[in-house]
Amino acid sequence: MKKKLKRFSLKNKTAVVTGGNGFFGKQICESLILNGCNVISLDIKIENKLSKKSYSQYLCDITKEKEVYEINKKIIKKFKKIDILVNNAALDFKPRKNSKSEFFDKFDLKKWNDEILVGLTGSFLCSKYFIKSMIKNKKGIILNIASDLSIIAPDQRIYSHLKSHKPVSYSVIKHGIVGLTKYLAATYANKNIRVNSISPGGIEQKNLNKEFKKKLKNLIPLNRMAKNGEYVETIQFLCSDASSYITGQNIVLDGGRSII
Ligand SMILES: NC(=O)c1ccc[n+]([C@@H]2O[C@H](COP(=O)([O-])OP(=O)(O)OC[C@H]3O[C@@H](n4cnc5c(N)ncnc54)[C@H](O)[C@@H]3O)[C@@H](O)[C@H]2O)c1
Numbered sequence: 001m002k003k004k005l006k007r008f009s010l011k012n013k014t015a016v017v018t019g020g021n022g023f024f025g026k027q028i029c030e031s032l033i034l035n036g037c038n039v040i041s042l043d044i045k046i047e048n049k050l051s052k053k054s055y056s057q058y059l060c061d062i063t064k065e066k067e068v069y070e071i072n073k074k075i076i077k078k079f080k081k082i083d084i085l086v087n088n089a090a091l092d093f094k095p096r097k098n099s100k101s102e103f104f105d106k107f108d109l110k111k112w113n114d115e116i117l118v119g120l121t122g123s124f125l126c127s128k129y130f131i132k133s134m135i136k137n138k139k140g141i142i143l144n145i146a147s148d149l150s151i152i153a154p155d156q157r158i159y160s161h162l163k164s165h166k167p168v169s170y171s172v173i174k175h176g177i178v179g180l181t182k183y184l185a186a187t188y189a190n191k192n193i194r195v196n197s198i199s200p201g202g203i204e205q206k207n208l209n210k211e212f213k214k215k216l217k218n219l220i221p222l223n224r225m226a227k228n229g230e231y232v233e234t235i236q237f238l239c240s241d242a243s244s245y246i247t248g249q250n251i252v253l254d255g256g257r258s259i260i
Contacts, residue, residue, distance in 0.1 A: 007242040010037035014079045015239065016130055018042050018062050018122065019089030024145065024203065024231075028086055029055060031232040032239060037084070040075060042126075062089055062122035072129040082133040084239050087123040088145040090173070091115045094208075099164040112169050119173035123180060131184070134193045143238050144181050144197040148254040150174035151199060158215040174199070178250045185248030194247040196238050200231055201254035221256030 015032050019025040020041025029039045033052050042060040060071045075082060091114060093102070100106055127142060134140025147170070154166035178197055185195040202208075202216060204225040217223050231253055237243050238251065252258055 007244070008035060008236055008240045010035040010084075010236070010240055012036075012038075013083040013239075014038045014040065014075075014081060015084035015086060016040050016042060016075065016082055016126070017086040017088055018126055020057060021045055021047055022089070022092075023205070024200075025088050026050065027229060027232065028088055028145075028235055031235040032084070032086075034232070035236050035240065037239070038079065040079070042071060043089070062126055063117040065125055068125045068129050072132070076133060081137055082130050083137075083139070084141045084143070085126060085130045085134075086143045086145065086235075086239070087126055087177070089118055089122055090145075091118045093167055093170055096164060097162045097209075099162070102159075102165045102167045104165065104168050107168060111167070115167070115169040116173060119169075120176045120180070123177060127180070127184060131188065131193065135188070135191050138192050140188075140191075140193040141239050142181075142184060142193065142195040143235065144177045144195070146177045146181075146197045146199045146250060147174045148199050148201045148252065148257055150178045150197070150250060151252060152258050155219060158212055158219070161211050161215075162209060181250060182248050189247060194243070196243070196246060196248070197250045198231065198234060198238065199250055199252045199254065201226055201257055203228060203230075219257055219260075220254070221260060224255065226253065226255065 010032055015037050017025055017028050020029045021043040029041055029050055032039050033054050038054045041057040044061050046057050046059055058071055060067050062068055149171055156165050159165055181195050181197040202225050
């Protein structure tokens with residue numbers, strides 16, 4: 001049994017986490033560090049949120065191919081290899097009042113392009129460069145952060161009192177991330193690179209609109225949003241050898257929302 005638990009260990013592993021400075025990114029970094037991983041966060045902002053020895057952060061705009069290319073070279077020079085990539089960064093929509101510009105027939109092309117650029121193009125570019133070290137070492141793990149909206153459509157009624165909508169870009173990006181997951185998993189299985197995604201439901205946060213939270217909870221069989229840190233073990237599992245026979249899957253963590 002002890003031997004089995006060892007399979008969760010990320011000792012001597014190096015992980016790159018995009019958007020590691022954000023709300024969920026920080027939790028991902030902490031989850032990996034807890035299991036002994038050396039973690040590198042790439043973000044467009046740097047804040048000293050985690051002062052751990054095994055944590056470094058670099059400024060990198062993942063939508064710029066040259067920046068991703070350069071940072072890959074820099075990381076390989078310093079850390080020698082990349083074992084794990086977590087594609088997490090996004091331009092994320094939080095429900096706002098009277099945000100009619102989120103309505104489909106008013107949705108701005110620039111906003112569409114900007115969001116796709118981070119959520120999809122950024123994940124493509126990071127996978128393209130950081131997978132090189134995994135191919136070389138014939139081992140690696142990519143974990144893509146999707147959302148419960150990768151498998152269901154948003155229920156716009158939960159935003160109606162805010163006179164807002166969940167934007168179309170979010171659905172398209174999250175469905176696309178699942179496509180990228182399957183594509184990479186099938187293409188690189190022969191290089192022993194496993195690629196999965198997780199589809200988490202919303203995490204409870206203090207500043208969320210009360211009416212929105214109430215409506216959302218009503219759609220979830222467990223009748224609550226996810227608690228802070230509730231995804232830690234799943235991330236550790238999917239980024240470790242404990243999940244060695246799982247690839248190309250989209251693991252849904254949504255309190256049951258998608259089953260009804
Ligand atoms: N928070 C939730 O409840 C929740 C639920 C389901 C899925 N998710 C997913 O988790 C991921 C993170 O969400 P979050 O809530 O932490 O959002 P967030 O806005 O707090 O974090 C996103 C991070 O990405 C960074 N980023 C943006 N553009 C970038 C770029 N061009 N290059 C590098 N970094 C960039 C931001 O600076 C930020 O630190 C997203 O993919 C989101 O869809 C979040």
